[in-house]
Amino acid sequence: MTQGRKFTMPQHTEPERRNVFSQLLQSQILLLSPVLLFVALVSIGNAQPPDPARGQMLYENHCRFCHTSKVHERPNKPRLTRAQLRSIVNEWQRQEGLSWTAQDTADVVDYLVRTRYQRLKE
Numbered sequence: 001m002t003q004g005r006k007f008t009m010p011q012h013t014e015p016e017r018r019n020v021f022s023q024l025l026q027s028q029i030l031l032l033s034p035v036l037l038f039v040a041l042v043s044i045g046n047a048q049p050p051d052p053a054r055g056q057m058l059y060e061n062h063c064r065f066c067h068t069s070k071v072h073e074r075p076n077k078p079r080l081t082r083a084q085l086r087s088i089v090n091e092w093q094r095q096e097g098l099s100w101t102a103q104d105t106a107d108v109v110d111y112l113v114r115t116r117y118q119r120l121k122e
């Protein structure tokens with residue numbers, strides 16, 4: 001039995017402890033910087049201009065089967081702004097559970113604008 005023997009944790013003195021903490025913080029920042037750089041590069045990558053060919057591919061694969069030619073070509077279709085079209089497309093991809101990125105949605109919007117919504121209300 002270890003009765004009577006009290007184990008005491010080695011204690012850091014106050015200034016020493018603060019020092020260890022700031023060292024830890026510095027090494028965390030050093031470790032994180034490649035991650036931050038990567039995140040920055042990815043967000044720059046996302047700001048690419050929309051790609052209508054990719055939009056067409058996404059649309060044909062995920063949306064077309066449901067849309068008869070009438071849906072987007074009806075004569076009395078409302079004149080939409082690009083922002084309204086974007087929110088409709090976003091709503092559809094959400095309903096379909098597609099988890100599209102903003103880039104995917106922008107590509108499809110661009111494809112639809114070029115092929116079906118030339119008379120956009122800007």
Ligand code: HEC
Nearest residue numbers: 062063064066067071072077078085088089092093096108
């Ligand atoms: C379950 C069938 C179905 C699927 C899947 C579907 N849609 Fe639709 N969509 C419709 C119907 C029906 C309408 C017309 C009814 C309406 O205007 O709300 C419509 C309307 C729209 C409109 C508005 C058309 C207009 O001029 O008013 C847009 C834009 C659109 N869909 C985009 C998409 C996109 C992008 C996808 C793929 C992510 C998609 N839809 C998937 C059935 C579907």
